[in-house]
Amino acid sequence: MSLTRSYPADHAASLQDPEEFWDAQARQLAWFQPPPRPVLSQDSTTGFYHWFRGGQLNTCWLCLDYHVENSRADQVALIYDSPVTHTVRRYTYRELLDLTSRFAGGLRQLGVERGDRVIIYMPNMPEAVVAMLACARLGAVHSVVFGGFAPHELAVRIDDAQPRVIICASAGLEFDKVIPYKPLVEAALQRAVHQPAAVVVLQRAFCPAALSAAHDADYQTLLQAAPVAAVPLESIDPLYILYTSGTTGKPKGVVRDNGGHAVALKYSMAAIYGVQPGDTFWAASDIGWAVGHSYCVYGPLLHGCTTVLFEGKPVRTPDAGTFWRVVQDHQVRVLFTAPTAIRAIKKEDAAGALARQYNLRSLRHLFVAGERCDPATYEWAGRTLGVPVVDHWWQTESGWPMLATLVGYPDMPAPKAGSAGFPVPGYDVRILDEAGQSVPRGITGLVAVRLPLPPGCLPTLWQDDARFRSSYLETFPGYYFSGDGGYHDADGYLYIMGRVDDVINVAGHRLSTGEMEELLAAHPAVAECAVLGIACALRGQVPIGLVVLKDGQTPDEPQLEQELVQLIRGQIGALACFRQAAVVARLPKTRSGKILRKTLRQLADGEPFTVPSTIDDPLILDEIRQVLERRAIGQAFDNPPASR
Incomplete structure (x- = not known):
């Protein structure tokens, strides 16, 4: 055609x-x-x-x-x-x-x-x-x-x-x-x-x-x-x-x-x-x-x-270079995958060294879909592969x-x-x-x-x-x-910010957790993240962040949390009321790679929920529950400061 x-x-x-x-x-x-x-x-x-x-x-x-x-x-x-x-x-x-x-x-x-x-x-x-x-x-x-x-x-x-x-x-x-x-x-x-x-x-x-x-x-x-x-x-x-x-x-x-x-x-x-x-x-x-x-x-x-x-899988079969080996061996012209696969590869090979071991000259485009691709992942893939990335x-x-x-x-x-x-x-x-x-x-x-x-x-x-x-x-x-x-931007490009459930209302301000995730994902220590809107008696909802670190990253957690808070404050403003971020080993996902944000929000809010049938590993939820309890996530909003 x-x-x-x-x-x-x-x-x-x-x-x-x-x-x-x-x-x-x-x-x-x-x-x-x-x-x-x-x-x-x-x-x-x-x-x-x-x-x-x-x-x-x-x-x-x-x-x-x-x-x-x-x-x-x-x-x-x-x-x-x-x-x-x-x-x-x-x-x-x-x-x-x-x-x-x-x-x-x-x-x-x-x-x-x-x-x-x-x-x-x-x-x-x-x-x-x-x-x-x-x-x-x-x-x-x-x-x-x-x-x-x-x-x-x-x-x-x-x-x-x-x-x-x-x-x-x-x-x-x-x-x-x-x-x-x-x-x-x-x-x-x-x-x-x-x-x-x-x-x-x-x-x-x-x-x-x-x-x-x-x-x-x-x-x-x-x-x-x-x-x-x-x-x-x-x-x-x-x-x-x-x-x-x-x-x-x-x-x-x-x-x-x-x-x-x-x-x-x-x-x-x-x-x-x-x-x-x-x-x-x-x-x-x-x-x-x-x-x-x-x-x-x-x-x-x-x-x-x-x-x-x-x-x-994109990793551990046997390593984070398996996708690039397939592209080389079969002369793939277009690769289409989910952003979560690219993030998994990036987490284990942040420098993109494995991609340089393969001949990727056949590849013309990388397409991603299935969830929103944050700019940090998008740009890493483009640099690593040397081809246009199309979300x-x-x-x-x-x-x-x-x-x-x-x-x-x-x-x-x-x-x-x-x-x-x-x-x-x-x-x-x-x-x-x-x-x-x-x-x-x-x-x-x-x-x-x-x-x-x-x-x-x-x-x-x-x-x-x-x-x-x-x-x-x-x-x-x-x-x-x-x-x-x-939304449309001034040039007519369309941006999909996630399910309507992912738009939270903080003291009357409608804020996108997708936008906050973009900012957190840009931090050099962060491999992937999820931002949740949890219940707050004062503001209706407030955002919290859960972040997975890149391999080899061992930052001081309180210092990292402050850096992440400043990222949101500097780009969105104090009205976002973003004050807490916790490091977790992994995020719960469906088998297709989508993060179960609604389930995480219910978990953080203490609401009853049914473990989704599509979850990749139900044990992840218990791990995150322990992190939330240890960090007392949500309690920082019980007595907000007088000025911010």
Whole structure:
């Protein structure tokens, strides 16, 4: 795909005549039956929007068969790099199609047909990608659940999706720790009301699982089935369900349709990431997350790229240079990861010495997303790698970026530290106040997107239209409400400051904890940090800081605290009332790397809370509780000084 127009022209065209713009992008795909005009329709019952209704296609066919039939059969489609199992394997498009079509035949033997649901509970491994694509080939709706998720959470998803089949690995690896998956699946099935017809198990040599004759099937045995052809599907048929956290405790099943998803991802590969067919693209994400779906699997394969699937961590596999080794070994052109991964590398290799040991000349851009990238991390990555760093913003619900510096457009302004860039074509992003009115530039407000959303975004939630409407559409009628806060600067760059929960009110002043985190992260001793707004009888809320130090840093803690306090006071002012910062060994995060700020705030305030199912290590919370108690965090505000 060549981008012949400028970014401003394309963005304006996408808002002024979205049907014409997206119809042109849809023609980049090989449809079984092209979508008729109009390509955008609105459901008369629900009022929800749908793209390309009446068109027929198959996402798996577009990812594999199309390329095999069009001169890419012998190009490498997938590189599996697993430092935890010391394995590197490459699969051409022809080989990946053969595996996928035969596994789809095996699933059909188990009764899986169009519209059935299949839960995939596996680590990052080629067999998981084959399972996803095989479901897409049959028209079955897959739901990938992060490998190692607790049985209760898996059971909730089983009862909501009601899968005909569950596909799991016998085990996963976290560094050198073996995590048996099959017992977790069995425990989940004991809790679940719905029972699948079969559990397909991929045996891993380091931890094989005992199989039950009652309902278990062997993954490798299913691969002996005869291959099956791709099933023509309606554009609006669901491709997958991806569960994301909800405020009620029940996860929300984000639905992704086939047609809009394929059109959006195909467009994004060239426009946003600047890659061409044949380039190697690496999204260092787990396939259980939205990034893993969109940019480990579907986006690169739709575009004819080589995608890297990495099973490991950015550090300790074996060291903080493993990402740079992968870039060198596989000639990665674009790397996409989370800021937390870069911070982990920076913490262990602050001087960037390990990066200099590898040849990184293939790399053109580093993209980061998933959380706000603080300028200190952004600038360190740019210096260390010598390539542009592009922070961009999107959500599980959108399925692809909403804000970015689109490097595929030659007239795009350069990235700016701290900013997520500009609205991607198709997205009319607004910053609103609580009354739904636009706020001036430089003022933080609520981030909303004017309807209709472009292709690729969620059309609804799985079997819950009412919750879709209440969660996203009712706050600002005519808009999708993102739940995030942000602002425009004077040059039009957009900044996402985090969830609305992260905006605190200190004596009537609305302050962003994200801005404070930027300042703390700039301190030379700090590797990463979290700023929390805790309850204060006098001021409503006050901020406190929790900081993790870089390796080798052993500053005097009282002196460090005063330096951090002065950073905030000097840049934001005394009104921030920032007086306490504590050093902690680590911060609690989800498995995708997001810091659990709400849980930390509840812990600091002494509020009851449920340990989130997505937490990487629950023991971290006990460690932090002890630090808060030892430091008497919060008590410094009981008797505030008379003047400040």
